[in-house]
Amino acid sequence: AQSVAQPEDQVNVAEGNPLTVKCTYSVSGNPYLFWYVQYPNRGLQFLLKYITGDNLVKGSYGFEAEFNKSQTSFHLKKPSALVSDSALYFCAVGGSGAGSYQLTFGKGTKLSVIP
Amino acid sequence: DAGVIQSPRHEVTEMGQEVTLRCKPISGHDYLFWYRQTMMRGLELLIYFNNNVPIDDSGMPEDRFSAKMPNASFSTLKIQPSEPRDSAVYFCASSDSPARLFFGSGTQLSVL
Numbered sequence: 001a002q003s004v005a006q007p008e009d010q011v012n013v014a015e016g017n018p019l020t021v022k023c024t025y026s027v028s029g030n031p032y033l034f035w036y037v038q039y040p041n042r043g044l045q046f047l048l049k050y051i052t053g054d055n056l057v058k059g060s061y062g063f064e065a066e067f068n069k070s071q072t073s074f075h076l077k078k079p080s081a082l083v084s085d086s087a088l089y090f091c092a093v094g095g096s097g098a099g100s101y102q103l104t105f106g107k108g109t110k111l112s113v114i115p
Numbered sequence: 116d117a118g119v120i121q122s123p124r125h126e127v128t129e130m131g132q133e134v135t136l137r138c139k140p141i142s143g144h145d146y147l148f149w150y151r152q153t154m155m156r157g158l159e160l161l162i163y164f165n166n167n168v169p170i171d172d173s174g175m176p177e178d179r180f181s182a183k184m185p186n187a188s189f190s191t192l193k194i195q196p197s198e199p200r201d202s203a204v205y206f207c208a209s210s211d212s213p214a215r216l217f218f219g220s221g222t223q224l225s226v227l
Contacts, residue, residue: 034215043119043206043218044158090158101146101210102171107157 002027004093006106013081014114021076021109023091032094033074034103035065037087044090050074061085081113119219121207127225133195136222138207139188144217146210149182149192152221153203164190197226 003026013019025031032051036044048059055067065076076089088110092103120139128134140147148163162172167184175182179198184190194201202225208216 036216041220043208043220044216045218046215049215101163101165102160103216104160105158 002031002093002095002104004091004104004106006089006091006109008109009107010110010112012112012114015083016080019078019081019085019111019113021089021091021111023074023076023106024072025074025091025093026072027093027095029095033065033067034092034094035059035063035074035076036090036092036105038090038108039087047076047089081111083113083115086111086113119207119209119217121205121219121222123222124220125223125225127227128197129227130198131196132226133193134197134201134224134226136192136205136207136224138190138192138219140190140207140209141211141217142188144209144211145187147184147190148208148210148216149190150206150208150218151203152206158206161192194224197224199226202226 005024007022034049035047037047038044047063048057050057050067058064063078065074067074088108090108091106094103122137145166149161150158151161152158161174162182163170164184180194182192204221204223206218206221208218210216
């Protein structure tokens, strides 16, 4: 079975500072990894994905994530946080092949960017 | 495209009543997913369809839950009878490529 862990329920960061939201995963075979963001009263929105290739993946709104196979991690990063980045962030994992459509989501990390 | 459309946005009902949630996926997407979100359990996959056919319903919590997709542009999730522990936000999502999902705005269900 595949699983995702987001060890922090909440991350607070000052505006302009770099931010990191952590994620580790467990899956059989090669992972498909994703980050989604959820704003209040909205559905989740896709940020970025890793399927194969370069370990550093760039996504929407200046976010990027680094795939580390040895540490089974896929941390979300941004060099300079904005107040508008405050939201709930979800890491998700899917398997390859037919399993790539069955995503397992982490419980989410609430990011608060303080002005 | 208007995106994934869910209705109603909010539903308040009494225990024992039947509840039907509706979803219109993005045109051309051949995968449709139903998720449930709660504080305690996070985001759980209930069931998903490919080309209107249910592929995996192992996440459906009980026989009280059923889902249908009669055509490519419409799906329903039904709870009968509803219970207070079913209170959650229910999301529908659609996809046309591996695992990039487009979510609707959700239905906030409260069972009293």
